Amino acid sequence: MSEIYQLSLTELVKKIKSKELSCEEATKSYVDRASKSKKLNCYISETFDEALNKAKELDKKHNPDHKLFGAPMAVKDLFCTKGVQTTASSKMLKGFKPQYESTVTSKLWNQGAILLGKLNCDEYAMGSSNETSHFGNVINPYRNDKDLVPGGSSGGSSSAVAAHLTSATVGTDTGGSIRQPASFTGTVGLKPTYGRCSRWGIVAFASSLDQAGPMTKDVADAALLLEVISGHDQKDSTSAQKEVEPFSKNLNHNIKGLKVGIPKEYKVDGMPKEIIDLWDKGVEIVKSLGCEVKEISLPHTKYALPTYYIIAPAEASSNLARYDGVRYGFRAEGKDLIEMYENTRAEGFGDEVKRRILIGTYVLSSGYYDAYYLKAQKVRRLIKNDFDEAFKKVDTILTPTTPSSAFEIGKNIDDPISMYLNDVFTVPTNLAGLPGISIPAGYDQNNLPLGLQLIGRPFDEQTILNNAYAIEKNINFKPNYKDWWI
Amino acid sequence: MSITKDTVKKISKLARIASNEKFEEHMIKDLNSILKFVEQLNEIKIEKVEPLASTVEQELIKRDDIVKLMNEKKDILVNSPVDNEDFYVVPKVIE
Numbered sequence: 001m002s003e004i005y006q007l008s009l010t011e012l013v014k015k016i017k018s019k020e021l022s023c024e025e026a027t028k029s030y031v032d033r034a035s036k037s038k039k040l041n042c043y044i045s046e047t048f049d050e051a052l053n054k055a056k057e058l059d060k061k062h063n064p065d066h067k068l069f070g071a072p073m074a075v076k077d078l079f080c081t082k083g084v085q086t087t088a089s090s091k092m093l094k095g096f097k098p099q100y101e102s103t104v105t106s107k108l109w110n111q112g113a114i115l116l117g118k119l120n121c122d123e124y125a126m127g128s129s130n131e132t133s134h135f136g137n138v139i140n141p142y143r144n145d146k147d148l149v150p151g152g153s154s155g156g157s158s159s160a161v162a163a164h165l166t167s168a169t170v171g172t173d174t175g176g177s178i179r180q181p182a183s184f185t186g187t188v189g190l191k192p193t194y195g196r197c198s199r200w201g202i203v204a205f206a207s208s209l210d211q212a213g214p215m216t217k218d219v220a221d222a223a224l225l226l227e228v229i230s231g232h233d234q235k236d237s238t239s240a241q242k243e244v245e246p247f248s249k250n251l252n253h254n255i256k257g258l259k260v261g262i263p264k265e266y267k268v269d270g271m272p273k274e275i276i277d278l279w280d281k282g283v284e285i286v287k288s289l290g291c292e293v294k295e296i297s298l299p300h301t302k303y304a305l306p307t308y309y310i311i312a313p314a315e316a317s318s319n320l321a322r323y324d325g326v327r328y329g330f331r332a333e334g335k336d337l338i339e340m341y342e343n344t345r346a347e348g349f350g351d352e353v354k355r356r357i358l359i360g361t362y363v364l365s366s367g368y369y370d371a372y373y374l375k376a377q378k379v380r381r382l383i384k385n386d387f388d389e390a391f392k393k394v395d396t397i398l399t400p401t402t403p404s405s406a407f408e409i410g411k412n413i414d415d416p417i418s419m420y421l422n423d424v425f426t427v428p429t430n431l432a433g434l435p436g437i438s439i440p441a442g443y444d445q446n447n448l449p450l451g452l453q454l455i456g457r458p459f460d461e462q463t464i465l466n467n468a469y470a471i472e473k474n475i476n477f478k479p480n481y482k483d484w485w486i
Numbered sequence: 487m488s489i490t491k492d493t494v495k496k497i498s499k500l501a502r503i504a505s506n507e508k509f510e511e512h513m514i515k516d517l518n519s520i521l522k523f524v525e526q527l528n529e530i531k532i533e534k535v536e537p538l539a540s541t542v543e544q545e546l547i548k549r550d551d552i553v554k555l556m557n558e559k560k561d562i563l564v565n566s567p568v569d570n571e572d573f574y575v576v577p578k579v580i581e
Contacts, residue, residue, distance in 0.1 A: 195541075237546050238542050241547070306527050307527065309523065335577070336577050338502070355520070362497050375527050380537070
């Protein structure tokens with residue numbers, strides 16, 4: 001390790017706490033690197049000067065009790081940050097400066113992290129490639145001869161963690177938006193149990209599915225960050241009244257005797273051999289670590305994506321009704337109030353957001369509600385029941401994170417269904433409200449990273465973290481891209 | 487069921503998104519392919535299943551009834567596209 005920015009979050013904070021490094025040196029290292037990496041288009045807003053000032057200030061009042069003391073951190077532009085532009089990557093919110101701080105990000109700053117800026121994502125977190133952002137594509141540090149997508153919707157976050165433009169970050173995951181981009185960039189992404197982290201101050205997409213979570217360089221960092229951002233919040237009635245465990249302290253790679261489930265329905269038709277091989281490799285590793293591997297059945301798996309593409313747009317069409325051009329954000333002119341609303345929303349939202357609002361409006365409209373929305377809610381119950389049954393037999397479930405590695409920019413943008421298929425392995429977890437983690441597990445033949453996913457019982461993040469920690473130690477994945485963009 | 491141009495017009499109106507010929511043409515293909523995709527659910531016969539709206543299992547808890555100072559007018563109006571003194575300004579509503 002020759003550069004500060006290459007340290008993991010855990011190592012970095014340890015060195016700052018022991019005064020081997022100053023907050024200022026750490027921040028400067030990331031600011032310099034991010035300033036030279038604009039080609040990747042990870043940042044929508046930069047707060048580098050404020051970050052350097054904050055770092056100097058923190059150096060004067062050294063506080064080793066803070067869990068993230070001195071860690072420079074940019075966050076997905078879906079988290080409201082007080083006085084700092086928050087756009088959700090939409091033209092609709094360009095220039096919007098929240099007058100309050102989201103609960104999750106305030107927990108970061110309370111533990112001594114330093115805001116570096118706001119990271120690009122798909123517009124309103126709707127997308128799997130970061131191509132729907134009003135602020136342009138993010139580029140993956142991994143590439144073949146062409147530029148590749150970083151995954152989505154937390155694509156700016158995944159690319160920034162992989163390229164060392166932030167020490168770690170928080171993303172949000174509604175159908176795979178933390179885990180799929182982590183898989184595409186050789187990083188770790190954890191979607192906690194629904195309710196583990198407060199949703200207050202996060203721009204809402206689908207409220208019964210949205211959850212914030214860590215995106216990090218390794219599993220230990222994910223445990224540390226989860227510990228900081230978890231906990232009940234009076235301002236989010238769906239946040240769980242569960243005690244927050246010391247996930248990082250409890251991290252343990254001895255997983256002997258753990259029962260690991262392999263769902264047979266995840267072996268989908270046409271799955272690339274490389275993905276099957278990767279999955280087999282995962283199975284061999286957990287066996288070698290003393291786990292008991294069991295085949296399990298999740299019979300309604302194939303219905304998860306169709307269910308998701310009813311429920312998520314339905315909730316989105318309701319949540320996004322607030323963008324009316326009156327109270328905040330973009331406004332287009334109109335001859336009367338209704339026309340002003342209509343023009344504002346036609347010009348302010350991008351195509352994918354409009355598609356989802358229209359689908360959501362349709363499935364909730366009179367005459368179609370029972371056939372689509374109610375039906376989807378019933379299937380959602382069956383999907384959750386499948387997991388409940390499975391977790392009577394096993395402690396974790398091991399699957400690939402995605403059906404492919406990162407793809408070329410533009411490849412899927414004209415075909416919504418092929419884009420949606422990216423989330424085939426991640427969506428069921430959101431519908432059932434379960435925790436899931438993606439860890440880098442190897443490379444495909446083009447030297448692009450591939451991820452494995454572990455799914456756990458509700459509020460049992462510790463077990464999937466331990467399982468992931470053990471696999472990580474065994475695989476010893478090393479980033480292998482060159483800094484081609486600098 | 488399939489979506490026609492009239493359906494796109496109708497739901498655009500419901501969603502308050504201005505629509506025109508070009509937009510309807512553009513959306514119709516995608517919306518129908520999404521609809522066809524989600525209609526896979528028709529393969530499953532389910533009548534007696536309780537719908538699941540949320541995975542939260544805890545009871546909603548009440549907050550103590552304490553007055554807190556938040557959402558002050560001047561802070562809220564910072565982000566409004568058009569305002570005048572203490573008010574948002576919108577196109578004329580009453581003739």
